[in-house]
Amino acid sequence: MERLLLTRRFPETVAAAARARFDVTERDSKKPLSPQELRAALRDYDLILCSHGDAFQPEVFADVPQPKARLLANFGAGYNHIDVAAARAAGLAVTNTPGAVTDATADIALALILMTARRLGEGERLLRAGKWAGWGPVDMLGTHVTGKRLGVVGLGRIGRAIARRCHFGFGMEILFHNRSAIADPGLPARQVPLAEVMAADFVVVSVPGSAATHHLIDADALAQMRPDGIFINVSRGDVVDEAALIAALQAGRIAGAGLDVYEFEPQVPPALIAMENVTLLPHLGTASLEVREAMGRIALDNVIACAEGRPLLTPV
Numbered sequence: 001m002e003r004l005l006l007t008r009r010f011p012e013t014v015a016a017a018a019r020a021r022f023d024v025t026e027r028d029s030k031k032p033l034s035p036q037e038l039r040a041a042l043r044d045y046d047l048i049l050c051s052h053g054d055a056f057q058p059e060v061f062a063d064v065p066q067p068k069a070r071l072l073a074n075f076g077a078g079y080n081h082i083d084v085a086a087a088r089a090a091g092l093a094v095t096n097t098p099g100a101v102t103d104a105t106a107d108i109a110l111a112l113i114l115m116t117a118r119r120l121g122e123g124e125r126l127l128r129a130g131k132w133a134g135w136g137p138v139d140m141l142g143t144h145v146t147g148k149r150l151g152v153v154g155l156g157r158i159g160r161a162i163a164r165r166c167h168f169g170f171g172m173e174i175l176f177h178n179r180s181a182i183a184d185p186g187l188p189a190r191q192v193p194l195a196e197v198m199a200a201d202f203v204v205v206s207v208p209g210s211a212a213t214h215h216l217i218d219a220d221a222l223a224q225m226r227p228d229g230i231f232i233n234v235s236r237g238d239v240v241d242e243a244a245l246i247a248a249l250q251a252g253r254i255a256g257a258g259l260d261v262y263e264f265e266p267q268v269p270p271a272l273i274a275m276e277n278v279t280l281l282p283h284l285g286t287a288s289l290e291v292r293e294a295m296g297r298i299a300l301d302n303v304i305a306c307a308e309g310r311p312l313l314t315p316v
Helices: 012-019 035-044 058-063 084-089 102-117 120-128 157-170 194-198 242-250 289-307
Strands: 003-006 023-026 047-051 071-075 093-095 149-153 173-177 202-205 230-233 256-259 278-280
Touching: 003 012, 003 035, 012 023, 012 289, 035 047, 035 058, 047 289, 058 084, 071 289, 084 093, 093 289, 102 120, 102 157, 102 202, 102 230, 102 256, 102 278, 149 157, 149 194, 157 173, 157 202, 173 194, 242 256
Parallel strands: 003 023, 003 047, 047 071, 071 093, 149 173, 149 202, 202 230, 230 256, 256 278
Antiparallel strands: none
């Protein structure tokens, strides 16, 4: 029976299905694999079901030139923690779980837009602290969302789902920036340069994390935003130069931000935590049981396909 490593605690339905088919080792930790664990995983297991933060980078493969492992099945759509080229060179295939995460992540983007624009987190903190003195005509005034202009950076599955919600649900005008041309975005939307997208009322980033998108949103990009603009990130933390974002917020060059991901997570800069105009979520993009179970099924189906010598379902 082939040996399968589950690098995190996954939903029980997923773990049970894995146990029924493989000799499974379940690692009960929220932390990514340590450098020693990464190398041991390649040496000791046939198949690895890994997740965000398990940093299978070139130096890891260099230290294990003839790995036993044949597959890295990533639990999640984003896989910037895996160097795919280095994995392939070492003889490992890589898969991910696209599709299953689309709607859940788009929903979180909308939550961040509303929470940040309407100061919902700030208002709840005020109330829970016993400091709410009652309703007033000019109290807790936020930014109106309906009818505004949305700029989407990356019109993939998630970007389209966000754009549909904003256009059809909130009557928003949609602009988008994409590395490749999109002839039919599937809704009324205009493809424009990044600078024009950044100048929208709300800017949502939904690109994949990769070397090509590292710090795509830097100080220059943020400088294109309006002083009353609100920035949202549901992609990967290192797509944004976090220091540049903090500087823009502290200087008042943008009105606010809503973040579900961070450049060095789980570390969140104290400067962000201190700002009331910033909504901070602990990477909740796909955090519902049914979505996580669907992600697990896709990842496990890839593992089974690899074990049986069949084509992988979602190779990257």
